[in-house]
Amino acid sequence: MSELPTDQLAAQLRGELLVPDGPGYEDARRVYNAAINRRPALIVRCRGVADVVRSVRFAAEHSLPVAVRGGGHSVAGHGTCDGGLLVDLSGMRDVRVDPEARTVRVAGGATLGDLDAGTQLFGLATPTGQVSMTGIAGLTLNGGMGMLQRRYGLTCDNLLSADVVTADGSIVTAGADSHPELFWALRGGGGNFGVVTSFEFRCHPVGPTVLAGMVAWPVDKAPEVLAFLRDYIVDAPEELSADALFMFAPPLDVIPQEYQGTRLIGIFLRYVGADLDPEVVRPIREFGTPVLDFVYPMPYVAVQQMLDPLNPNGNLHYWTGEYLAELGDKQIELLSMFGASLPDPHSIIEVIPFNAAVTRVAPDATAFSHRQDSWLIHILGQWPDPADSHRCRTWVKRAGADLRAIGSGDTYLNLVTDEEVDRVDTVWNKTRMRRLAKVKAQYDPGNMFRFNHNIKPADDADKDAAADADTRRERRR
Ligand SMILES: Cc1cc2nc3c(=O)[nH]c(=O)nc-3n(C[C@H](O)[C@H](O)[C@H](O)COP(=O)(O)OP(=O)(O)OC[C@H]3O[C@@H](n4cnc5c(N)ncnc54)[C@H](O)[C@@H]3O)c2cc1C
Known part of the structure; x- marks a missing residue:
């Protein structure tokens, strides 16, 4: 790549241009998933829309493919590349709320934590995901699932407009009345269409305090807990989010010592109803004999960060996902079996009710395709030691294949790797x-x-x- 006129590009930028073997390059090429090891030809750390336009025009002139990084959390490693130009937006994280209109505009490199911090100043929230360091860009462009989805839909369902730098270096605004086909495609079609430099979202009154926490049982109780959740969620208020989690118990005082470090089945519950009515979650807390019951009124922002410690930077990851049309005996048996054999204390299986508001959006209203009442299963293989890679990946692949055999065949693209390109x-x-x-x-x-x-x-x-x-x-x- 030495023939590229990189000096010319560097001179036009407000941000930094990083080149292989140059200062900052090694750090900048890394993404959240430590299993990804790619080397872009050039990395531009953008400091504004002009940097994005100049980078894209340079790439077009020199026939370089472009990777775009928002939060760098794509487990498939899509926030980097081998040999192309990486447009890194991690320095563009502004958030601007219009409390009157109940809208928020966020820059293309903002994280969920950035967005929540801004909107919660006004008692507002936009539905996002559940780990605060995740990028709003990648999350939105392929859907966006989290604690508000049963009440207010996916993140992409709340998108009002987006500013996009397209492949020829033009800037367009996509919304209901402007570039409507592009607007349709951005809501589920991923990062295929250009660099989104800012997103405008609808907000809703949420918090600042919500009722949230975790109730958990020993993993051998999983069949009963999953059957209970399946039946309970049918009539539960849409303000309640209740995901089942197979996980290892962390060494916390609130968990009896004999269960610390063992596998548990938990229900991560979050109730955002303004009444904070504890009765809503009482049946969950009174089910069986939980070994953990940690449910309190808490700040929404803190709840949105609750799973952060389970998902630190720098671990190795291999994931898959599957929608199940139902949670019958066969499905529960399979999930319980894999939950009881989580291969590493960092690995998790999430069983997420996919119903209510997310299923009321017409299937062709956005490019996000799955709108059926169902359960999203997220098999999250995560481990710190490369020596465990084969074992952990094999476990994820086996769980994925077995679920696929009884699943809908449909998946959530934000969870799958390039191996599942089919x-x-x-x-x-x-x-x-x-x-x-x-x-x-x-x-x-x-x-x-x-x-x-x-x-x-x-x-x-x-x-x-x-x-x-x-x-x-x-x-x-
Ligand atoms: C710890 C963790 C927790 C997660 N939790 C959730 C969750 O609760 N709910 C959920 O729905 N998903 C969740 N995800 C999945 C997450 O939504 C995807 O990994 C998503 O792609 C991350 O977006 P990013 O911007 O951080 O990723 P990146 O790696 O930066 O980018 C991902 C993709 O988006 C494109 N892209 C990024 N920024 C832009 C931009 N500005 N313009 C155009 N294209 C862009 C990239 O080119 C790439 O194809 C989680 C992931 C992790 C690692």
Whole structure:
């Protein structure tokens, strides 16, 4: 890459240009998942929209593919690349709330923690995820699930507009009345269409205090707990979020010593109803004999950070996910078996009710495809020691394959790695993929933005389909 006129680019930037072997490069190329080890040709640490435009134009001029980093939390490693130009937005994290209009505008590198801190100043919140260091960009572009989803929908369902730098270096604003197809595609189609430099979201009155915490039982009680949660959630208020978690008990005083370090099945509950009515969560707390019952009124912002210690930077990760249409005996038995064999104290299985507001959005209203009442299972393999990689990955793959055999075949793309590339077509199905491919062809015809769950521009997709048909015909002869 020494032939690239990097001095010219560096001179145009307000942020930094980092090059291999140069100062800051080694740190800047790393992402959240330590299993990802990629080396971009150039990294631009942007300090504003102008830096993004200049970087994209430079990449276009020199035929470099572009990776985009928001929070760097993509476990597939999509926030970096080998050989391309990495547009790193982690220095662009401004949050600006309009309390009258109940909207918030956040820059493309903001984290969930940045957003929550800004909106909670006004007693407002936008639905996001559950670990505060996650980037709002990647989370929104592929969906966005968290404690407010049963009441207010996914993060992408609350997107009002987005400023996007497209592959030719233009700046467009996508919203209901401007670039509507792009706006549709951004809500579930991932980082395929350009660099989003800012998002505008709808906010809702939430907190500042919510009723939240964890109730947990020994893991051998998992079948009963999951069956209880399945039945309880049907009539529970939409302000209640209740995810089941298989996890190792941390060494906390609130957990009896004999259970510390053992596998538990917990219900992570969060009730955001303004009444903070403890009766809503009483049946959960009174179910069986919990070994942990830690439920209190707490600040919303603290609850949004509660799982942070379970997900520190620098561990190795391998994940998969599957929607189950139901939580019947077969599904519960399988989940309980894998939950009882979590391979490392950092690994987790989440069983997330996917119902209420998220399922009321019309299936074609956004590019996010899954709107059926179901359960999202997140198999989160996480471990610190590279020597455990084979064992932990094998466990995730086996759990994923077994769930897939009884699942809907559908997954949440923010949870899967590139090894599951075949699932992209299933998730977006033919009709949706054709529509996405057209949007891609309009805004990124050369597939500059390809480090994502990739959508090929319509022409290429059509060409590939024709080539596949030719191959099939050839084989039949
Ligand atoms: C610890 C942890 C907890 C999580 N919890 C949740 C959760 O509760 N709910 C949930 O729904 N998901 C959750 N996720 C999944 C998360 O949503 C995805 O990993 C998401 O991709 C992270 O976004 P990011 O911006 O941090 O990632 P990055 O790695 O920076 O980027 C991910 C993808 O988005 C693209 N992208 C990033 N920024 C931009 C931008 N500004 N413009 C255009 N494209 C961009 C990238 O090119 C890449 O393809 C979690 C992930 C982790 C690691």
